[in-house]
Amino acid sequence: MSKLQVSTTINGDPQEFLCDPDTTLLDALREELGLTGSKEGCGSGDCGACTVILDGKMVCSCLVLAGEAEGRQVNTIEGVAEGGELHPVQSNFLELGALQCGFCTPGFIVAAKALLDRDPNPSETEIRYWLAGNLCRCTGYDKIVRAVQDAAAELRQERTPA
Amino acid sequence: MNAPQDKRSFRYVGTRPVRPDGVEKVTGKALYGPDFVAPNMLHGAILRSPHAHARIKSIDLRKAEALPGVKAIVTGADFPTLESLIMAVGESSSDIVHISRNCMAYDKVLYDGHAVAAVAATSGAIARQAIKLIDVEYEVLPHVLDIEEALRADAPVLHEDIFTKGVNPKPDKPSNAALRVEMAKGDLEEGFGKAAVVVSGRYTTEPVHQGYIEPHACVVSWNADGQLQIWTSSQGHFAVRSLTASVLGLSQADIRVTPLEIGGGFGGKTTIYLEPVATLLSRKSGRPVRLAMSRSEVFRASGPAPGAVIDLKMGAAEDGTLVAADIEFKYHAGAYPAITAHSGASSAIAHYKVPNSRVVGWEVLCNRPATKAYRAPGAPQVIFAVECALDELAGKLGIDPVDFRLKNAVRPGDKQFNGMPFGEIGYAECLEAAKAHPHWSAPLGPNQGRGVAGGTWGNYGGPSTAEVSVAEDGSVLVTTGSPDIGGSRASMAIMAAETLQIPYEKIRVTIADTSSIGFSMVTGGSRTTFATGKAVTDAAAEVVEILKERAARTWGVEPSEVDWRDGEAVCLAEGRTDERLPIGRIAGSAPFSGGPISAEAAINPGGYLAGYGVHICDTEVDPETGHVKILRYTAIQDVGQAIHPDYVEGQMQGGAVQGIGWALNEAYLYDKDGRLDNPGFLDYRVPVASDVPMIDTVMIEKANPDHPYGVKGVGEVPIVPPLAAVANAVTHAAGVRMADLPLTPDRVYAALRAAE
Amino acid sequence: MARVVVMPPLDDEFFGGRDRLEVEAANLFAAVRELDRLGPGFAEVAQVRATLAVDGVVVPDWSTPLDADSEVILLPRVGGG
Amino acid sequence: MMATLAFHAPKTLDEAIALLAVDPRAIPLAGGTDLIVQLRSDRLEPSAIIDLKRIEKLSGVRRHGDGFAIGAATPCTALKEDAELAAAWPGVVEAANLIGSVQVRNRATMAGNLCNASPAADSVPALVAAGATCLVVGTGGEREVPVKDIPTGPGKTSLKPGEVVAEIRLPGRVGGEGDAYLRSIPRTEMDIAVVGAGANLAFGPDGTCTAARIAVGAVAPTVVLVNEAGEALVGTRLDDTALEKMAEAVRSACNPIDDKRGTVEYRTAMAGVLAKRVVAIARDRAGEKA
CATH class of the missing domain: 1.10.150.120 ([2Fe-2S]-binding domain)
Structure with missing residues (x-):
């Protein structure tokens, strides 16, 4: 399976990663980018533990293919606190x-x-x-x-x- | 034992500071089971049985082994053959052979989802692909799921070597009845003879899952010298160590288990599923291996609480005195024996005085995953039936259901079934509080009903080790071996702060790995704040003594001439009473006064007390559709002393909502082939936020005199009353007795139509 | 002689259904050894399957001395969640 | 064996159609809330995924004649944000916004809900009651097909290989009309409909029902448009007799299965109850706009 190259913006910073076409955004965040704050509780959109903001809308990142994040803005739990300041x-x-x-x-x-x-x-x-x-x-x-x-x-x- | 101090004199106990691990958890930094990564790690996957009951005739690994990227495969044949040995698992016990077989089947699979083989590969995708290439030839056997069918003489028998325990003489044939337990006293016939009213009936509940949101996960790294490391999320990493060692025949000292943060357990993470499998994969491949369950694997292959069939008959005299109870309940054990019948039998009517009673409990094997502990294991099911029956009796006698319970409630000094007197228990206080609560007297509208129910759980102590050490600047490190599943770091820090009389923020708490602190039993059974808390308190008290002694040496006075107040030594010697040595000063010069300052307490405290709760629930039933809405809910509980009230209330609220889920919607659904039909959160319906109202809590603080800060366990009790509180409320709203959980809309609808 | 009350299912499982026994024992370790003679196999599982109480109080420490008129209760161990 | 999988995100519908045409095992991806779950559980093993969300004309709600055209890649929550659509077709918009959670509805689309062809799809009874059509595009050109003709059975559609639903069209509204959708689920959210019912009614100035379409879901292999139920209402002022006749027609049209989500008896009975309730809501809405 040839890898996809994805360029995206995560918590305001440009990020590039390689993934399989069927990799979910959640797996890419957790496994490729080390952002393990988004959790997998079900893998089917039924628990919300993987909720991220994709172009301003909250979605279950387990129900998004990583390739779909190309050119988009992704905000995760890791970006909620600004600097050392909690939201x-x-x-x-x-x-x-x-x-x-x-x-x-x-x-x-x-x-x-x-x-x-x-x-x-x-x-x-x-x-x-x-x-x-x-x-x-x-x-x-x-x-x-x-x-x-x-x-x-x-x-x-x-x-x-x- | 220290007598509890006057609550009002506490400075930290009973306050609500931010938990020490809080920021890490709200920012996504905390590492849970599935988050841990070891360098050069392989990813595992488990092949699971698609059959409920089958003999494994052969397993062909050749195609999987040939797949590039596959580094190791294990099957049941890789597990050592073990002699039967009963081992402690959490506070209960299991045969190590069964634990091993549950991790990986050998000759037979006993339920849909039973592990058959496992693969480690360079990626998760390759591992999942590889397990599809494993050819298993099964001889499918007849299966049985239902309790009563499993007890029939012609039922397929799961284990040829299991004979009903607790039956005298020992049966000569194996059967699916793994255990019978009977507790009886008085004379039933005479008792029922005195009854003015008698109610009887059959009640049923379905198996339910703990539903923790974090699936099981671990990483294991085996070294060529036989030493290994395990990183896992569990309720007890010492239990992971001992069980893994026993299953694989390893030395416990060779295994270092590091606890990761745990994403919920409720009893379900007091055993092992993955660790021995990952260990064998790591040993074969020479690389660290991660194994993690998917949600569907969690439902199919980890242990739910048993479903139950309960037949019951209870009688009361004209004045409302309970005179007799005859109860027989049967619980699913699942694929291997469990021992929830013990606790079911000992909890069933433990909150009431019933002079003549017989409680018979059965554990029944069937082709479902092996049942495991779930919050007050064994109590909610049978107490559901008892509390519904009490509602019926009160109704027939025309007595207020709270008054009826009050009349029969056990109180301190009353004899328990086993003859032991009750200590400072607070059931009557809970019932009085229920009666006085505005909820109990609030008006109800049409199609609405109110239910009340009580419940109890025995709680526990158990061994714990804690270390308290003072850093050079006078800040304090508390180290325990008890995983923090719901805020216990905060309670430990509060109790240490109270004992040391230093600010809470000066104390940090670490959950150490199995090689860095002495043994502690699992975090479970509502024992941690009680037992580990007492260990922390004992160690902190010893640190105070050391600090006083160091101050005495510094001042050149006798230790008896030093007092400890507000985190500093106070000199009592004549003429020197204005001298003070704060903890930081003593700590800074500790190397010159005798060495570093730390103390360890390793204890197995007795003196734990049973907990009691009373829940009130209002429901509205849609008469056309059978839908039940929870309108209002109040949970009242004797909590001893709440160390951190937020997390005590949280236990009560969380337990209540789990109980509401149990009562209304949660159930395992199997198809005709014995395959689980709802292994996901879509159709295994735990309550969502919009299903429930705020859960009002009333904490009755009747301190435990045998704990330095009055602690009683609080985590188990709140799941006991909700089943009947909800069922009684629905019964009153619908006008027809609801005796079969869950009360799904279609069942309520059918009951309404049948009553027409 | 300490009196021993055996709670179900331990009575049927190990002691032929007898739930009232007597043992001569200085402490609970000794009592369990004695009980094993009356109910072979009991000692092996006692620590993982039984909780022992003396005169109405659960006693985790089995070296606690027993008096001649102590009452020992054998309870099945109950597991929490 | 795992085949090689490709991922394409074409910018134009023509490109998407071309990609689907050359590869019979390619599948279009709209919201993905069903598709990705099926991928992960190996129920689907496509050779290529064609993401439709980068195609501008497939996203958003447009005016189409007197009515509306909803692009196939428009997430359900976007429907609520179009005030005119929400005012004209509140039942359709609500139906689409009962699917899953907010997270799911920010991704899920009505076109996906339709093409997934679940008998329990929430938006479909509302669309069928509304008389919605869809624009189907393939290499052979485009055709307009009634929504009710798309699903042919659980998981099966009348779409030909390479065809996609490009948009869903709803007619325009005049005064005296109203629609509604309700479903029965065990919880309050996050469930698949045990039964769903949609109604779309029109009334004359005197309050007489002049047109009625009643559609029910999860009671047969596909959503059922119950003509007899509509007929029972037309010409009446929705008196109890007419409503009961309507409900009876709905119950008679039910041919459900017993499964983990509901029994035949319960589903049949609920179809009648929900049909009465949606008719009442649709009538109120029509009244408000009259």
Whole structure:
């Protein structure tokens, strides 16, 4: 099988890699680029642990072929914190204990940030449906939903000039 | 033992600081099982049986071996022949022969997904291609999946060498009944004679999977001198070491197991599946090998909790006193014997005083994956039936279901079934809290119903080792051998901070590999905060003594003239009471006062106490479609003392939602050939965020007097009450008793129509 | 003589269904040795399959001395998740 | 044996058609949410993957006459962002946005949902009720085919080798019309429909139903357009008798299987229940726009 050469932008930086045509974006991130923050929980788009942002839209990277990333922008969990500064979704996950094992956490954080980027004031129901594609087996979702609510409030304050 | 201190005097216990491993986990840096990479690593793949029950007639590896890039292949023939030996697995035990055969079949495959051969190759794609080139000739045998069918005289027998344990005299023929356990007291006939009301019925539950999101994965690197390293995610890397050593006949000291972060376990990662296979592949190839399961392999080949058939009869006197209970339950064991019937039998009515009772439990072998521990293993199924029956009894007597439970609840000093008195347990307090909770008295709308249920789990202690050492600047390192599955690093740091009286942030916690710290049992059975926490506390207390002694030497006073307050030595000697030596100063000069400062505690503490919970659930049933909506949910639990309340609440909420999934939708579905039909998260339906409301929690803090900080285990209990809490709520909403889980829309719909 | 209460299924499995036994033993190690004479094979599995309690308290340390009138309870070990 | 696999991302439809024409084992990739799962589980072993998402005219919603043309590579979530489409065909847009999760809907397309030919595809009953057509393009030229004629059985379509669905077309709307889609799943999200029902109704000024199309999914090898159900409503004001007659027609048209997702009895009964519910929603929507 001849390899594909893919040129893409990952977390703002240009990246090139070689992969088989049937390699998923998730496998390319994890195996070729060493970005293991995106997790594989199912490989079929049913758990959301591999959620990344592809050209501004959140997708399951296990349901994207690596070749499709050619020329596109990919943002992963590794790019959510800017420099050493945590994003409010991350810091609120920590403040509220919204993770236990932490395996689903990268996917939740990428998805929750994507929600708050488009809607600064989602209702509990909107948060729950937005995150329905991210499975968490440890927390029962309660603290995750609260962390997203608190992050939203924090972001609204930041955005509103005092 | 130290008496628990007054809760209000705690500075760190009961606070909610950020966990020490938190930032690593929210930024994607933490390395879990599937993330670890060793240089020059090969990738493995496992060929699994497509048959539920078959004899392996031959395995032809030639085509696979010829594929470029294939470096090693192993089959059951590569595993050493073992003598039967019962070994501890987690807190329970298994025959090492069965553990070995479950890692790789030899002569027979016993379930769809049973491992038959494994390949290591230079890429995952080549390994997956290679296993397709392995020709296995099977003689397909009749299979059996269902508990009652497996017990029939004409059922296919899985193991010719298994005779029902617990039956006297020993049976003369092998059967699928692996174990019978009976616990009886009083006189049933006399008991039921006193009953004003009697209820009876049959309840069933389906096997369910722990559903951890991280599939099993490990990397093994074998060296030519017979020493090897294993990097794996598990609930106990010492268990990985001992089981791998036993399966392969290796010396434990030759195996170094490094724990990676674990992405959920709930009991399911207290055993081994991949490690011996990867070890053999690494030995054959001379290179490190990674083996990782796909989600479908996790469902097909790792151990679920058993399904159950429970027949039950219970009676109560006019005044609501329980007088008799006659319970017989049968659990799936899966392909190999398990021992969840013990805990089922000892938990079934352990939260109530029932003077006349008989509880009989069975473990039944069938062609499904071998069942394994899942949160309070064995308790949720039978307690589901008991708590539904209590609901029926309360209804017939016209007594409030919480009052009815309160009247019969066990309290401190009451005798347990085995004759031992209960310690400082808090079931009655949980029930009182349920009664007082606004949820219990909130109004309900049409098609809505409320259910309540209690539950218990015995909890555990078990051996743990912890080391506390002071760095030169006075910051502190805590090292344990207990994998952190849900925030235990934070609890360990809190208990160390409390004991050392230094800020939480000054303490860092490491989970050391098996060669770097002494033995600890698995993180499971709700034992870690209790037992490993006590080891940490003991070691920290010893460090305090060392620090005091070093201060005494520095000052030239007696150790008895030194007190330890707020992280510094305080001189009590006359005329010198303003002298202080902070921990940093003592640590900095430690080489000159006797050497580095550290202490280790290696203990096996008793004094653990059972946990109790009461859950309240409101549901709404769509009468036209049978859909059940969870409207409101409250979980109440005696947690002893919550060290880090966020993670205690998290255990309660997570357990409750797992229980809701068990009650509503989760089940293994097999086709007629015994192949698993839903080995993925699409059709194995764990609850998603939009399926559940906020889970309100009430922590009852009735401290355990036998733990320095009052800890009782908290992780298991919260999965026990939800099955009946949900079923009772649906029953009241639908107006018809729901006795068969899961309560999928089609089942609820059928029950509604049948009741019309 | 310490009294021994054997909980199911250990009673049927090792002691012919007897659940009340008596042993002369200074501690639990000795008690398990004695019990093995009454129920051959018990000692071999005792540590992995049984939990021992003395006078109402689970005792992990088997060197704990037994009194003449101690009551020992043999419980099947129960595994958590 | 693993064949060599090629990956192409043509910029034009002609290029894509040419690639498909020369290689009978090449398959088009739209959203990929079904295709990549099938690839990974070896249910599909193509020789080439032709990614359609770089073809500009296949992405997005265009006005087409009075109605709409939805490019085959348009993800489901993009449908919601077109306010006119969402106002005109809320049932279709909602149906497409019940598929999977947000992550999945950011990739999945209605054309892919249609060509995957699952009897349980969520968007298809809504499209069939809507009277949608699709533009099928191949080396032999293009043809417009009713959506309901594309699937011929589970996993099977009427597309000829080398043909692709290039766009899905929805008619224009006038006042007094409304559509709706509902499905039954065990959870609230992330499931495959146990039963799905779509309705598209039109009413006269006096509230009499003048046209009705009822389609149900997951109750037969393909989505079923139940003509008798529509007929039961036309000429009525959706009184209880008409609704029951409609539901009975729907139930009679069901020929489901027992499988892991539902029983024959449950599916049949739910088809009737959901049909009544979608008719009620579609009527309300028609009323709002009247």
